[in-house]
Structure formats: C-alpha cells, structure tokens
Amino acid sequence: MSDQPQTQPPARVRVTAERTYDVVIGRQLLGELPGLLGTSVRKVLIVHTEALEASAAAVREDLLAQGYEALLAVIPDAEGAKSIDVVAFCWQVLGQSDFTRSDAIVSIGGGATTDVAGFIAATWLRGIQVFHIPTTLLAMVDAAVGGKTGINTAEGKNLVGSFHSPSGVLCDLVALETLPRWDFVAGLAEIIKTGFIADPLILDLVEANAAALQAWPVADDHLWAVVRELVERSVAVKARVVSEDLKEASLREILNYGHTLAHAIEQVERYAWRHGAAVSVGMVFAAELARLAGRLDDSVVDRHRSILMSVGLPVTYRGDRWEQLLSVMRRDKKSRGDLLRFVVLEAVGKPARLEGPDPTLLVAAYAEISADAPTSRVVSL
Incomplete structure (x- = not known):
C-alpha cells in the first residue's frame, strides 16, 4: 500500500424504509458502532467468517468495554454460509443465550455473511435488529444496504428470504486495503450497474x-478519493431506490x-x-x-x-x-x-x-x- 488517504469525517447516507437508518462511510469507524446500537441493546451476536476472526474479536472487545454482552458465531465463507443448516446453528446460539427482541446481531463480512445474518435477524422472534459491517466492496454498495436477506436452496439462489432493513451500516474503507484484487474488481460490477x-x-x-x-490495491490519495466517491454515489442510488420501494413492488426492480x-x-x-x-x-x-x-x-x-x-x-x-x-x-x-x-x-x-x-x-x-x-x-x- 502506498500513500494513505487523508483523514476525512465520515459521510452519512440516510435510508428510509420500514425504519430509518444511516450508512456511514469513512475510515476507522469501529467507534461508531456503540452509537448505532444505542442503550436498549444488551446482547450482541457477532456473525463472521473464520478469516475475519481478528476483526470480530476486536469488535467484541470494544463492545465488552462499552458494557454490552457480546458473543461470536463463526460461519462458512462465501455462498457456503447461505444454508438452512447455518441459520439453524445461529438460531441455537441465540436461543441458548436468551436473546430477546431488544438484542441485536452484528455481521462482519462480505455479501453472503450480510445476507445470512440479515435472514437470521429477520426470523429470530419475528425480527430483531441487525447492524452490518461490510468488508468487501460488493457488500458495501449492495448486500449491506436495502434489507434484502436470503439463503440458497438446491433449486436456486436467494429463493428463501425476507425484507428486513438493518438498523445501521458501517462501510469502513480500511477493509478494502487488504481486499484481494479480484474481489475488489468483482465489486466494481455493482458500482458500474448503479451508474448505468x-x-x-x-x-x-x-x-x-x-x-x-x-x-x-496499489492506491494513492487520488484513487482513495475516487473509491470513496464511488461507494458514496452507489450507496446513495440504492438508498434512494430502497426508500421509495422497500419490497421490490416496482422501482426497486431496477437494482436487478x-x-x-x-x-x-x-x-x-x-x-x-x-x-x-x-x-x-x-x-x-x-x-x-x-x-x-x-x-x-x-x-x-x-x-x-x-x-x-x-x-x-x-x-x-x-x-x-x-x-x-x-x-x-x-x-x-x-x-x-x-x-x-x-x-x-x-x-x-x-x-x-x-x-x-x-x-x-x-x-x-x-x-x-x-x-x-x-x-x-x-x-x-
């Protein structure tokens, strides 16, 4: 990694769906999470993949220091996470830990993690809060925003799911510094889609x-500024569409x-x-x-x-x-x-x-x- 970008205040994109929430875009955003969780949440289940164990542990330690009870749930990577078996495992953790409707789930990972964590939150006690910390470009501009949740079956992708908006999203661009090139490039497809x-x-x-x-990941200040603007603009497009049509009755179909x-x-x-x-x-x-x-x-x-x-x-x-x-x-x-x-x-x-x-x-x-x-x-x- 070459020159690091200059520190800027985070940007906030407001989404108005069945609940109103902010998508926060910037760097070093871990300190923003307690403010999003608020004081009513007591327990937090952090859903993450094994590759993000260190990040999840850091989030857990910070939440513990803030007085929350925080647990970790490790799930498979990529589309392997989006199965009913993974969901059932997380339901078991929630049940054994006495999670109530005032508690919350935090996802840390890419689009598949976001999809399955959102579905778990949507179905536990008919819906508890979920907060997303997307770690890939694709998840930042697509899966983490809008409230679509889902898992796969043998018959197709995302055929089982629900609409369940998050209560907050933290797009910490620091995560992109170590994102493999081809994952970054793949994420550009969804950005280009919003452009078209x-x-x-x-x-x-x-x-x-x-x-x-x-x-x-060879980037200088200029490219970091470009990436930040691309993320902000893509999130703004999705926020605008989702705010008008949460459940894909008409306008939201354009995101497909x-x-x-x-x-x-x-x-x-x-x-x-x-x-x-x-x-x-x-x-x-x-x-x-x-x-x-x-x-x-x-x-x-x-x-x-x-x-x-x-x-x-x-x-x-x-x-x-x-x-x-x-x-x-x-x-x-x-x-x-x-x-x-x-x-x-x-x-x-x-x-x-x-x-x-x-x-x-x-x-x-x-x-x-x-x-x-x-x-x-x-x-x-």
Whole structure:
C-alpha cells in the first residue's frame, strides 16, 4: 500500500424504509458502532467468517468495554454460509443465550455473511435488529444496504428470504486495503450497474480511473478519493431506490439489472463464479437484449463492454449452457409464472422492463455474449 488517504469525517447516507437508518462511510469507524446500537441493546451476536476472526474479536472487545454482552458465531465463507443448516446453528446460539427482541446481531463480512445474518435477524422472534459491517466492496454498495436477506436452496439462489432493513451500516474503507484484487474488481460490477441505471457520473469516474482501479490495491490519495466517491454515489442510488420501494413492488426492480442471467450463471457454476463477474456478463446480455428489441442504441451496448473490460471484468460466457441457464431463469423469483422479466435500459440512466421477450431474441442476445469459458481470474472464488 502506498500513500494513505487523508483523514476525512465520515459521510452519512440516510435510508428510509420500514425504519430509518444511516450508512456511514469513512475510515476507522469501529467507534461508531456503540452509537448505532444505542442503550436498549444488551446482547450482541457477532456473525463472521473464520478469516475475519481478528476483526470480530476486536469488535467484541470494544463492545465488552462499552458494557454490552457480546458473543461470536463463526460461519462458512462465501455462498457456503447461505444454508438452512447455518441459520439453524445461529438460531441455537441465540436461543441458548436468551436473546430477546431488544438484542441485536452484528455481521462482519462480505455479501453472503450480510445476507445470512440479515435472514437470521429477520426470523429470530419475528425480527430483531441487525447492524452490518461490510468488508468487501460488493457488500458495501449492495448486500449491506436495502434489507434484502436470503439463503440458497438446491433449486436456486436467494429463493428463501425476507425484507428486513438493518438498523445501521458501517462501510469502513480500511477493509478494502487488504481486499484481494479480484474481489475488489468483482465489486466494481455493482458500482458500474448503479451508474448505468441511475448515475452516469459513476461511469465517468470508472472510465477515467480504470487502469488504477484494476491495479488495486496499489492506491494513492487520488484513487482513495475516487473509491470513496464511488461507494458514496452507489450507496446513495440504492438508498434512494430502497426508500421509495422497500419490497421490490416496482422501482426497486431496477437494482436487478443484469441479475436475471447472473443468478443463473452462479447456480450453473455451483457458485464458483464471483457474483460481480456474473453480473458483468448479465449486464452485457441485458444490453444486447434491449438492443435487439429496438430499445437501446449500439453505442450504449458498446459502452457496457468497454467499461467492464477496462477494469478486468468478463463480458462473455460459455456458448453451450443456454438451455441450462434458461431453465434456471424460469425459476427465478423475478419471473411471474412462465413470464421471464428483465430489467433493460432505454438509455443510460433510463431503466425499463422487458417482459416475456420472444425466445428468438433471447437466443440471439445469448449468441452475442457466447464464447469459450473465460480465463479471467475474476470469475472464480
């Protein structure tokens, strides 16, 4: 790591859903947690992966010093955490420790940890508070904000879940200093997504700094400032959408841009692909679909490929997997009956829906992204 960024006061993005909460973005934010927990919480279960044991222990020690009872629960890494067995284990810990509705869960980790911790909180005593400390770029701009919780089944990703907003989120950018390059790059996919659906300046920032972003974790003050602005802008987009549509009745669906095909890729690959890599391919597919349907200009489709490739994200997928992917997409929770639904663009910042596209359009769009299996390291866990 080269030059460290100058200390700045944390930024706060307000989210108004079934409860109002702040997403705090900055550095060295551990001292902010007790203020978020408040005085009514007595017990805290810290849910984390084994790799984050030191971070979890530091949070626990700080909470103990502040007078809280704090316990640790270690869960598997990545999508392996999102199973009913892991949930049942944490329910057992909560029950044996006499957690009440006034107690809370704190998650420390990436998107999978956030998803499962949120689901545990949503289902214990029909809902207790959860606070997220995301440690990956993907989790900071996506999973930790908005209140979607879920676990996977053999039939698909996130098919079991609920909407349960956190009571606070701490995006401590210090965690990104040691984030592996390919995890960082994968997280850029969700940032780029928010640029395409709502904030074109995000795209400009990524394009202007693509080489430096792809070279992460080598960063100077300028790049740190860029990363902070990207996180703030992406969180602000999600906060605005979630505040208007918590339960995905209409507007919130735009956050699924690229995700219909992405979730299918993840399942077909048995979750060996990083989520961001799958979303990258899914966005190019959605852009091609919109172009073929006569709703999107070639230049915007080309911009999808250029910006994603500029940071090292994949834009193609295996040409021999279409039937498998189509079968999975028909079971996707975004479908309605047999009607496939896609979020598409009509222009940058102008998302729309495409329902029940002609099967020939789907095949043609898939042909545009078909290739031999990508070799980029960003695809795999």
